Amino acid sequence: MSDWTRAITRGRNDNALRCKATVSEASLRLTALVWMVLIGLLAPGLGLAQSNESSIRFDKETHVFRIDAAAMSYVLGINEKKQVQTLYWGKRLSMADTFAAPHSDPGSSSFDPSINTTRQEFVAWGGGLYVEPDLKVTFPDGNRDLVLQYASHTIDGARLTLLLKDISREVYVELQYEADGTTGILRRSAQVQNRTTSPLTIEQVASGTWNLPRGTNYRLRYLTGRWAGEWNLHEQWIQPGKTILESRRGSTGDQNNPWFAIDRNGSNDQDSGDVWFGALGWSGSWQMSIEQDQLQQVRVTGGPNSFDFGYRLAPGEHMQTPYFYAGYSHDGIGGASRLLHRFELSSILPHAPNPKLRPVLYNSWEATEFKVDVAGQEVLAEKAASIGVERFVVDDGWFGQRATDRAGLGDWYVNPVKFPHGLKPLIDKVHSLGMDFGLWVEPEMVNPDSDLYRKHPDWVLNFTGRPRSEGRNQLMLNLARPDVREYVYQFLDKLLNENDIAFLKWDYNRNWSEPGWPAVAPEDQKKVYITYMQNLYSILEELRAKHPAVEIESCSGGGSRVDLGIMRYTDEVWPSDNTDAFDRLLMQDGFTYAYAPGVMMAWVTDSPTWVNQRTLSLEYRFLSSMQGSLGNRNSIGGSASCHYVRLPALQSDALSLPAYLPSWIEAGCRVPDRSARRQALVRHPCRCEWHLLDAARCRCGSARRLPRRRLYVRDGRALERFSSGCGATEALGPVGRSMAAGASCGDLGSAMCLASWYPLLYRKVLKYSQQKAYGRTSTQPRWR
Ligand code: GLA
Numbered sequence: 191m192s193d194w195t196r197a198i199t200r201g202r203n204d205n206a207l208r209c210k211a212t213v214s215e216a217s218l219r220l221t222a223l224v225w226m227v228l229i230g231l232l233a234p235g236l237g238l239a240q241s242n243e244s245s246i247r248f249d250k251e252t253h254v255f256r257i258d259a260a261a262m263s264y265v266l267g268i269n270e271k272k273q274v275q276t277l278y279w280g281k282r283l284s285m286a287d288t289f290a291a292p293h294s295d296p297g298s299s300s301f302d303p304s305i306n307t308t309r310q311e312f313v314a315w316g317g318g319l320y321v322e323p324d325l326k327v328t329f330p331d332g333n334r335d336l337v338l339q340y341a342s343h344t345i346d347g348a349r350l351t352l353l354l355k356d357i358s359r360e361v362y363v364e365l366q367y368e369a370d371g372t373t374g375i376l377r378r379s380a381q382v383q384n385r386t387t388s389p390l391t392i393e394q395v396a397s398g399t400w401n402l403p404r405g406t407n408y409r410l411r412y413l414t415g416r417w418a419g420e421w422n423l424h425e426q427w428i429q430p431g432k433t434i435l436e437s438r439r440g441s442t443g444d445q446n447n448p449w450f451a452i453d454r455n456g457s458n459d460q461d462s463g464d465v466w467f468g469a470l471g472w473s474g475s476w477q478m479s480i481e482q483d484q485l486q487q488v489r490v491t492g493g494p495n496s497f498d499f500g501y502r503l504a505p506g507e508h509m510q511t512p513y514f515y516a517g518y519s520h521d522g523i524g525g526a527s528r529l530l531h532r533f534e535l536s537s538i539l540p541h542a543p544n545p546k547l548r549p550v551l552y553n554s555w556e557a558t559e560f561k562v563d564v565a566g567q568e569v570l571a572e573k574a575a576s577i578g579v580e581r582f583v584v585d586d587g588w589f590g591q592r593a594t595d596r597a598g599l600g601d602w603y604v605n606p607v608k609f610p611h612g613l614k615p616l617i618d619k620v621h622s623l624g625m626d627f628g629l630w631v632e633p634e635m636v637n638p639d640s641d642l643y644r645k646h647p648d649w650v651l652n653f654t655g656r657p658r659s660e661g662r663n664q665l666m667l668n669l670a671r672p673d674v675r676e677y678v679y680q681f682l683d684k685l686l687n688e689n690d691i692a693f694l695k696w697d698y699n700r701n702w703s704e705p706g707w708p709a710v711a712p713e714d715q716k717k718v719y720i721t722y723m724q725n726l727y728s729i730l731e732e733l734r735a736k737h738p739a740v741e742i743e744s745c746s747g748g749g750s751r752v753d754l755g756i757m758r759y760t761d762e763v764w765p766s767d768n769t770d771a772f773d774r775l776l777m778q779d780g781f782t783y784a785y786a787p788g789v790m791m792a793w794v795t796d797s798p799t800w801v802n803q804r805t806l807s808l809e810y811r812f813l814s815s816m817q818g819s820l821g822n823r824n825s826i827g828g829s830a831s832c833h834y835v836r837l838p839a840l841q842s843d844a845l846s847l848p849a850y851l852p853s854w855i856e857a858g859c860r861v862p863d864r865s866a867r868r869q870a871l872v873r874h875p876c877r878c879e880w881h882l883l884d885a886a887r888c889r890c891g892s893a894r895r896l897p898r899r900r901l902y903v904r905d906g907r908a909l910e911r912f913s914s915g916c917g918a919t920e921a922l923g924p925v926g927r928s929m930a931a932g933a934s935c936g937d938l939g940s941a942m943c944l945a946s947w948y949p950l951l952y953r954k955v956l957k958y959s960q961q962k963a964y965g966r967t968s969t970q971p972r973w974r
Contacts (some may be wrong), residue, residue, distance in 0.1 A: 275294065293793060437477075564615060651668045
């Protein structure tokens, strides 16, 4: 039993039972039966009622705060040293569970004083702290000691704010908690306030620390990757010491993604077991420390990366940390993913809680690369429209002197040779074909060979007199500068004002180097890590407010900027430049541990794939892309004789459905582990919830309970029914349309529908999966 559960005192009163001892046994049995039936009938309803509420209570006598939300409880309290101490985080407690007044841990020896062994929610570096601090500051007089104590609190609905203050100086920290009643996910952030009369420098700051129950048998899951090989799931036992997940690159990066999940006892179960998970909402350099100390205490501390960090806080100023979201699932790693997915759809995405269904998209990149012009794009647009595409996107190459990746970035005027009359004729054509129009931009970058750089060489990140390292022949604009922020906002606003653009693919194709900001005082230059991101978010926010119909994709040479920070401003994300349908299966699997498949763009591209020359059938490519939001960026060859592909309606024989089907909906569908993967493809991998139009809920794991009706909800939204018969074209709803981007559908043979091929396709996929190792075989791309 963990010491947290021991801390719970249960106030049970068994007198009531004794009073009834005279009642006859038979009538007792009958009463029990009636109650059991009633509870059986009411329990699901009660469960639902509980799952949508959150409450925060404060016990004045014990100084304990209790947050209950969905199936989770989180309890913290103020101990006798006025430290904010974690008391419990896990499965929802009953109302009968109460907590005694918290008391700090005495410490284990002179080497491990109390401040280290007491589980604190937010601890500053001072007073002999050796574990990862949440805050470290330096004062101008040389003092670096900071000891925070509880000062006051407020509770406002689902929000709890605790104010802490240093023992002697006017430095305050506001700890902010917000509970999501639907998922039990908590959002935490800290605000550091300098109310002294002189500046101080923040050298390290976190959004907070998540303390797990003391124990040794924890396992960490996290995501790693590289360009064209993103979203690899890693698992490791948490050992004494520290694991740091991080990016020092100025942006999210794909080497680690800011997500973690920790389970206990090594359970591979998708559906049961304790899992604590979390994700940082930050698109700049970040870090998460997962630390197990010598007393088997596991804590997760996360926020901006402390490497090269320094934020000077003037008197009267405050600094707000990014949001750190975390939740608890009693339903295994699958349950944890589903909670995150639901939370993203209901609370993070710009249109939450009703994010729009992604349209079927065509993108020119792999067909034309930089060779875009009005005539060529019109031909592609006609082909795209003829196969049911809903959004036509012109990728890189339409602006400035952009003939290769060596020039033009930063010069956001329409290239007069490629588009002599501007973009309007093409946009009109695209509209006349019934599609909306999208455009690629990379606003934060500049090529040295550009008018912008020639005019403003000081606008890039740089250290005076030092080399400026290029990546893909480009430099980073310093978006922290007010003039750069203004330039970027203005050109985007103008582009959207002057053209009927429904969608921006916002790209970002390198990481930072030489992150200097010579225009400000040396002691303020490191603020670039924060100010840059604040300006990026504010540009996106302003643009969205001014152009509410415009949708945005976050792309970073693939999936290098996918996180809960950027997702608050973008409708979809691009997971990888690797569009090989086989490689994508694992990537998409990794992606859906943390992020909802509904935002994951997945394109059908030409075969052999440019990235590794692998040849795959069109059926295979479609099946793979159907996991996410189907897109297309091939050269649209073939006779396109089959305009619609469709699926058989879901029947009770769900066991025969491939693994891919369920991931159209809110939850990613995954298999328990790598070794079981192939088997699971054959057996039944589905552990996801199916949200049906009638709001019923069931698991595809139990085929019996699957309804036969043909109405589904994808990403929380209604899907329309689709026909199971080959040949009929009516009743194609959003999914039907998203299935309709069968670009080279002619490859399948005239008038053949995917539905009729389904069992065959499945066997093919399976065979292929069994033959190949799940390795990455990417070669270097042509354009790098
Ligand atoms: C990035 C994107 C690609 C494409 C190119 C264009 O790599 O990930 O999809 O847009 O840039 O230069």
